[in-house]
Amino acid sequence: MSDLSVRSWRKASDDMSVDTGDQRLSARQAGQPLETARTRLFVAGAIFALCFAILGGRLVQLSLLSSGQSQQRVAEQQGGALNLERADIVDRNGTLLATNLPSHSLYVNPSQVLDANEAADKIIGVLPGLSRAEIFHKASAKGQFAWIKRDLTPEQHYAVNRLGLPGFEFKREERRVYPHGALFVHTLGFSGVDNKGLAGLEAALDDDLKQLAATPGGKMVTALDSRVQHIVHAELSAAMTEFKAKGAAGIVIDVNSGEVLALTSLPDFSPYAPGSAKTNQRFNRATLGVYELGSTFKTFTTAMALEYGVVDMNDRYDATKPLKVARHTIHDDHPQNRWLDVSEIMIHSSNIGAARMARDVGAERQKKFLDRLGMLSPLPFELAENGRPITPRHWREINTMTIGFGHGIAVTPLHLISGFATLVNGGIKTTPTLLRINTGYTDQTGGERVIARETSNSMRTLMRLVVEQGTGKKAEAEGYLVGGKTGTAEKAAVGGYKKNALITTFVGAFPMDAPRYAVLVMLDEPHGNKATHGYAGAGWNAAPVLGRIVSQIAPMLGVMPLLPASDEDDSQDNTQLLVRADGEGRHFASY
Amino acid sequence: MNRPALILWIGLPAIVTIALLLVSYQVKGLESELAELERAALTQQEKIHVLNAEWSFLNRPERLARLAKRYLNLAPVAPKQLITFSYEPLTKDLVAQGFAVQNIVMQYLAPHSLITDGLKQ
Numbered sequence: 001m002s003d004l005s006v007r008s009w010r011k012a013s014d015d016m017s018v019d020t021g022d023q024r025l026s027a028r029q030a031g032q033p034l035e036t037a038r039t040r041l042f043v044a045g046a047i048f049a050l051c052f053a054i055l056g057g058r059l060v061q062l063s064l065l066s067s068g069q070s071q072q073r074v075a076e077q078q079g080g081a082l083n084l085e086r087a088d089i090v091d092r093n094g095t096l097l098a099t100n101l102p103s104h105s106l107y108v109n110p111s112q113v114l115d116a117n118e119a120a121d122k123i124i125g126v127l128p129g130l131s132r133a134e135i136f137h138k139a140s141a142k143g144q145f146a147w148i149k150r151d152l153t154p155e156q157h158y159a160v161n162r163l164g165l166p167g168f169e170f171k172r173e174e175r176r177v178y179p180h181g182a183l184f185v186h187t188l189g190f191s192g193v194d195n196k197g198l199a200g201l202e203a204a205l206d207d208d209l210k211q212l213a214a215t216p217g218g219k220m221v222t223a224l225d226s227r228v229q230h231i232v233h234a235e236l237s238a239a240m241t242e243f244k245a246k247g248a249a250g251i252v253i254d255v256n257s258g259e260v261l262a263l264t265s266l267p268d269f270s271p272y273a274p275g276s277a278k279t280n281q282r283f284n285r286a287t288l289g290v291y292e293l294g295s296t297f298k299t300f301t302t303a304m305a306l307e308y309g310v311v312d313m314n315d316r317y318d319a320t321k322p323l324k325v326a327r328h329t330i331h332d333d334h335p336q337n338r339w340l341d342v343s344e345i346m347i348h349s350s351n352i353g354a355a356r357m358a359r360d361v362g363a364e365r366q367k368k369f370l371d372r373l374g375m376l377s378p379l380p381f382e383l384a385e386n387g388r389p390i391t392p393r394h395w396r397e398i399n400t401m402t403i404g405f406g407h408g409i410a411v412t413p414l415h416l417i418s419g420f421a422t423l424v425n426g427g428i429k430t431t432p433t434l435l436r437i438n439t440g441y442t443d444q445t446g447g448e449r450v451i452a453r454e455t456s457n458s459m460r461t462l463m464r465l466v467v468e469q470g471t472g473k474k475a476e477a478e479g480y481l482v483g484g485k486t487g488t489a490e491k492a493a494v495g496g497y498k499k500n501a502l503i504t505t506f507v508g509a510f511p512m513d514a515p516r517y518a519v520l521v522m523l524d525e526p527h528g529n530k531a532t533h534g535y536a537g538a539g540w541n542a543a544p545v546l547g548r549i550v551s552q553i554a555p556m557l558g559v560m561p562l563l564p565a566s567d568e569d570d571s572q573d574n575t576q577l578l579v580r581a582d583g584e585g586r587h588f589a590s591y
Numbered sequence: 592m593n594r595p596a597l598i599l600w601i602g603l604p605a606i607v608t609i610a611l612l613l614v615s616y617q618v619k620g621l622e623s624e625l626a627e628l629e630r631a632a633l634t635q636q637e638k639i640h641v642l643n644a645e646w647s648f649l650n651r652p653e654r655l656a657r658l659a660k661r662y663l664n665l666a667p668v669a670p671k672q673l674i675t676f677s678y679e680p681l682t683k684d685l686v687a688q689g690f691a692v693q694n695i696v697m698q699y700l701a702p703h704s705l706i707t708d709g710l711k712q
Contacts (some may be wrong), residue, residue: 055604059611082636096647102637133694179647230652479670561670 031167049295067282078247085174085195087212088219089188092261092436094181095226098188098202100195100213103175104147104157106355108139110165116140119165123148126159136571139167149321150193151175176202178271180226183233185222186284187263187434189384190271196421199274203384211375217243221436223259228252231552236521239545240266243526243536247412249286250552251520255421257437258430258447261557263287263414285524288385290410291503292524294489295471295538296353296420297406298509302346303423303459304369305357307451317353325398330405333488333537346469347460349486351405358404366403372450373419374429375411382434387412406487413505420507424458424483424515427451433585464512475508475543478552479561483515484508484546486538491525501525504538511559519553521546557584 089098102405106127113119116139118583124132128151138146151173152160160168178184189200197206205220212218232250240248252262269277283289283488305311323330334348345353358366368374378388389408392399402408421430429447451459463483466472481554490497495589505522509515521542528534532541550573554561659665 052604055607059607060613062611082633082640091663098645099640099647100646101644103643177644179644180651183651183653227652234653234656406609555668555673561673563670 013025017175021366023529030060041167061201084213085208086197088177089201090219090221091224091226091229091384092222092223092259093225093227093379095223097224097226097444098176098178099501100174101177103151103173104170105150105173106152106160107169108135108148109144109167109169110139110141111144113139113562114166114550116409118167120164122475123160123168126163127152127156144588151230152394161573164466176271182268182270183229185224185268185271186265186286187229187260188271190274197384200385204382222434223254223257223261223436224263224434225252225556227556228263228553232519232549233264233266235549235552236264236266239372239463239521239523239541242463243523243529243541245523245526245541247280247283247285247524249289249520249522249524250549251286251413251417252549253417253421253432253518253520254428255425255515255518258418258421258432259437260432260434263434265289284383285413285522287379287383287412287414288387288413290390291505291522292407292410292489292492293413293416293503293505294406295351295354295485296351296401296416296487296505296507297409298346298483299420299423299459299463299485300373300375301354301358301361301366301404302342302462303451303455304366305361306342306458307369307455307533308361308365310360311342311357317345317350317356319345319350319352321422323352323355325355325401327400328402330401343462343465346466346485349471353422354405355401356404358400359397361486363397365398366400367395370403370409372429372448373422374431375409375415375419379412379414379418379432381432383412389415405591406489410492412442413520416505416507417518420447420451420484420509420516420520421518422447424456424463424509424512424518427456458491459513460512463509467508471537471539472508473504474539474542475547475550477504477547477554479511479563480554480559481511481513481562482508482547482550483510484519484543486543487538488537502536504536504542506538508546508550510550511553511562513562517553517557518558519546519549521549 019348034329084100086098086100088096088100088273091097108119110116116136118134119139120136123135124130135148138148148168149156150565151169157170167331173193174195175193176195176358178188178190185200187200189202189204191197191206192203195211197203201222208221212220236248236250239245244447248266250258250262250263250264253260263286265287267281274282278318306313319332319335319340320337322332324363330348330351332348332352334350336348336350340348340350340353342357344350345357361369367376376389378386387413392408394405403422406441418430418432422428427449429450431447460483463485464481465483466485467475467482472484475482475484481576484507487503487507489503489505490499491501492498493501503522503524505520505527507518507520509518523538523541523545526536526541528536528540
């Protein structure tokens with residue numbers, strides 16, 4: 001090719017020399033134009049090459065760059081399709097408990113408002129809840145921005161839009177929505193207009209919720225079960241009305257994992273209007289309130305005495321007459337006036353017996369035992385409202401004895417049920433959590449052993465006896481082997497106790513041969529009525545509520561009922577329990 | 592100059608340029624289509640999100656309990672209604688009579704025609 005070009009160039013240069021005329025070409029000089037031609041040829045080639053290179057480069061740039069952009073956009077698209085500020089909260093079955101929905105907020109830019117007077121009239125026409133003077137003031141003020149109303153409903157948004165007022169504009173915002181309303185208000189809490197968690201789980205895990213929202217499909221899976229929560233809520237509401245109680249609390253917890261399936265405190269309030277709720281409604285009785293929970297503490301006293309080998313199941317204590325210690329006298333509420341063995345102390349809820357047992361264990365060991373159960377410090381629970389137990393400053397003998405039957409120490413109901421779960425689950429410490437285990441948001445591992453398996457088995461038997469024969473008879477739920485302990489305590493007041501202001505508690509677990517769930521029911525100042533023959537003790541109000549709750553939630557939670565075995569079946573070695581306390585031979589429903 | 596070579600060197604860039612132009616327009620078209628689809632997807636996702644919230648609102652246990660009480664003749668499951676296949680008093684007799692497992696279930700559920708009808712289908 002170069003040969004061809006050279007020849008044509010040479011011809012051209014010959015023609016040029018002919019045209020100019022004043023220089024005649026000689027054979028000797030013929031080499032010079034040839035050189036020139038070569039240089040020009042090279043330059044032209046280089047220019048062409050450069051052009052092609054630019055074109056090629058541009059081609060590459062276009063294809064690579066544009067495809068990069070769209071890929072990036074697709075990735076963004078899949079990542080946060082809906083870029084919400086807070087992640088959804090769902091229950092253990094995936095039911096939505098809290099979510100962010102897009103909403104519109106109305107603001108005014110006064111510099112663009114034509115007639116503030118007319119505008120205020122029109123706005124009031126469609127948003128009657130607002131103050132006309134305030135709108136007029138905002139619309140006529142200096143400045144660029146003032147909120148008129150946050151979170152309009154779609155109808156309000158449409159109505160204001162239809163007015164077509166210049167200067168009144170919308171800002172797209174997000175609004176926290178709780179489809180279940182007040183049902184979960186004491187567990188989830190609520191968050192404010194700026195999507196900041198202000199109470200409950202929303203406040204305690206505020207940052208986690210915001211981080212989760214940034215990850216694709218991120219949602220917080222809680223351990224809660226909305227069905228169980230509803231049953232607990234409904235039964236407690238009914239009980240509050242029936243016994244004219246001031247308040248109530250209910251908790252359901254998985255005794256093995258510590259997962260909280262339901263947690264309610266009544267009265268409650270709407271998460272949309274926390275400002276108008278009374279203090280009584282805002283107060284979380286289940287996790288923030290600390291109470292002297294009375295006889296339910298006898299379970300801890302008995303477990304501790306059995307664990308330290310201070311007593312065995314057949315040991316007996318003198319409960320013939322009230323016990324005088326220092327200036328105090330300890331009475332029994334259900335006096336038997338005789339010597340009682342350990343199971344009878346539980347069945348008849350003997351204060352005297354429990355106090356003597358606690359004295360035999362001693363202050364040091366009692367304190368250590370309660371500490372290992374987690375009763376002496378606030379729980380690491382995922383709520384903003386966690387109560388700190390009140391314990392005696394000087395742990396004297398009298399304190400040891402009163403704590404033996406649940407006075408002189410105040411804990412939250414959540415403390416009580418966690419400790420109780422530890423006693424019946426085989427002796428492994430239960431730490432309550434609101435989050436579903438094994439979903440990556442909680443690092444709960446196997447807890448430490450607090451009591452021996454044998455002690456736990458004995459406690460199961462004792463708890464079952466309380467329901468079969470003792471103060472907790474009304475807590476029975478046919479087939480589900482409920483076991484537990486009643487507690488009736490007078491409320492502490494300045495300088496003593498209030499006689500007629502009671503805190504009644506029933507803490508129980510089921511099925512007692514192989515416990516899976518623990519349930520707590522607490523009523524704040526219940527009153528006796530005709531049906532209870534005027535009695536206001538826990539056995540008359542808290543216990544039956546618990547029985548009703550268990551008989552409804554047990555089938556839902558897949559607990560197989562065990563009905564009394566037929567006569568021909570003589571394989572049972574524990575006739576009192578019907579089944580063995582170690583859960584051997586139990587059939588679980590498989591759904 | 593060699594004619595075929597000239598045609599080649601003028602034609603090639605021309606073809607490339609035209610092809611590039613066409614592809615570039617095509618890409619632009621596709622991109623706007625993508626953007627439109629993305630917008631549509633976002634709108635749909637938003638709608639689904641709102642519907643999820645609505646679904647949860649309509650499935651409030653309190654509401655379902657109220658509706659069930661009003662329209663359905665159902666009650667919470669009683670312990671007596673739950674048995675396992677190892678429940679001997681049931682199976683012993685029936686197996687002895689030569690019933691297959693499904694027949695045992697049918698036999699036991701016979702009084703509850705609503706359930707057996709469902710199982711037959």
